[in-house]
Amino acid sequence: MSKNYALVGTGGRAEFFYGAIARDFKETAKLVAFCDINTTRMNYANQLLTEKYNHPEIPSYKSNDFETMIKKEKPDTVIVTSIDRTHHHYIIQSLELGCDVITEKPMTTDVEKCKQIMDTIHRTKNQVRVTFNYRYAPHNTKIKELISSDVIGEVYSVNFEWALDTQHGADYFRRWHRDKRNSGGLLVHKATHHFDLVNFWLGTTPETVYALGDLRFYGRENAESRGITNFYQRAHQNERAINDPFAIKLEANSHLKAMYLEAEYEDGYHRDQSVFGDGISIEDTLGVLIKYKSKAILNYSLNAYMPWEGFIVVFNGSKGRLEVQVREQSYINSGGSKTDEGKVREKSIRVLPMFGKPYDVEVKEEKGGHGGGDPLLLNDLFGQSKEDKFNRSASHTDGATSILTGIAGNMSINTGLPVRVDDLLTL
Missing domain, CATH: 3.40.50.720 (NAD(P)-binding Rossmann-like Domain)
Structure with missing residues (x-):
């Protein structure tokens, strides 16, 4: 039907x-x-x-x-x-x-x-x-499968580092996301994916969140401290942007030109703002410590100016350790090569049993973004959905739990105090 x-x-x-x-x-x-x-x-x-x-x-x-x-x-x-x-x-x-x-x-x-x-x-x-498409990526599903299979026993702690490169990461500082009132900052807009993954992997929800964060790389003040003086607010028809590696040229990309540059006269939105301009109110350097209801502890970091894109996550359990590294090639939202969207370049999943020989786990990638995860999500949304033993489809409760983690993190950054998630909203 x-x-x-x-x-x-x-x-x-x-x-x-x-x-x-x-x-x-x-x-x-x-x-x-x-x-x-x-x-x-x-x-x-x-x-x-x-x-x-x-x-x-x-x-x-x-x-x-x-x-x-x-x-x-x-x-x-x-x-x-x-x-x-x-x-x-x-x-x-x-x-x-x-x-x-x-x-x-x-x-x-x-x-x-x-x-x-x-x-x-x-x-x-x-x-x-x-639409948490990261759940459907084969390597993320494999992590869920390994943890659920008790390969490393009960998970006690997780170290999770997410790196955004100077193409993808910088783009959050060109667009409307740069204003925290629009996006909730990267702890809400971007890390909602990552917090949801931890909930999905561990089968638990956060109890207490403590966070630190600041704008350290992007923004005019940081540029001035590093001796950068070539300031401008937007790149279009601006000579100062010609040799700026962080500038995006709307007129040089037919897709960006049609979607944004030619639409500016209606709403005044500039898609090509300088990452070193004024008006940025989100953080680019973030660290979060979370205790879960399962008693597991997460040490999470997000940096938006790295030389590579992807993540490193380590799970420490009662029977051993699981180490994962994934390098992705992302793209500038609505402007880069669509064939590279979420493409996995390198990945490794390694199990280190407490008293056994370490071994690598192979994961088969399929066609489509995020290693074939995107087509699975889209079919789940619009096609004939199939029974999924991993329960990757995300509900409003999943959506709320992930954003409340980031919202609690923002509150903690502002107050310097830990925040209990259940005090924010009863799900």
Whole structure:
């Protein structure tokens, strides 16, 4: 049985969803409408639909006509890929109008918005799913399988280091994410993936969070301290940006040009802001210590200016140790090579039994982003879903648990004190 889908927010992440429906799920899913604050951007999304995917153009609605769109087009499910601080608005309105929701991570950005979403789900009985595609990556699923199989026994502690490189990591400081009011900072916007992975791997939830963080590399003050004086606020038609390795040239990329540069006159959004400009309120250097209800301890770090992209995670258990390293080639959101999206370049998974011989675990990669994980997620969302022994599909509770970890981290950074997650929200 085919379901109808409307999508709100036609920016860089939207095509991942509407492109998949148009290309791979014509029998089970139907696009019925786009919604955005920006008409130019919606027109470009329709252009991609017709020219790239050979799909008929669909109606488009401005954001203030969202309710009209729901009532007229009658979607079963609304896909929310708008700016993070607006997720709650579209999620709640969709639920109240009788729709289910698929939302990009993070589900929302602060405690109050999270409470509003949870209350609305409880009241309407409609469903919200959060798209944690990292769960579906084969190496992450293998980690879950190994831990669940008691290979290293009960996990007592985890060391988890995530590295964002100077292509992908820097991009958060060019875009709307640089304003913490929009994104919740990297502890919410980006680390929601990582905190969810730990919840998924260990089968537990966080109890207490203590965090430290600061803006150490990006931003004007840090650039000045390193002797950088070539300041500008945006790169477009700016001579100072010509030789800046951190600058992004919108006019040189047809996709970025059509989606952002040609749409600026409507909403004033500049996609190419300088990573060393003013107005950055998010951290680029973060450390978090978390105690879980299972009594496991997580030592987590995130740095957004590294020479490579990926993660190192180590699990210490009652029967041994599990060591994982994954190097990825990511891409500048809505502008880089799509063939490189989430592509795994190198990976190693090694089990070190307490009294046995260490051994490596092979993981087979499939076609598609994140080692074949993205197609699995998309099929779970839009196709004929299959029974999954790993339970990778993420609910609103999973979405709330992961963001509350990051929100608690932000609170701890501000106060210098540990934060109990259960004190924030009763799930």
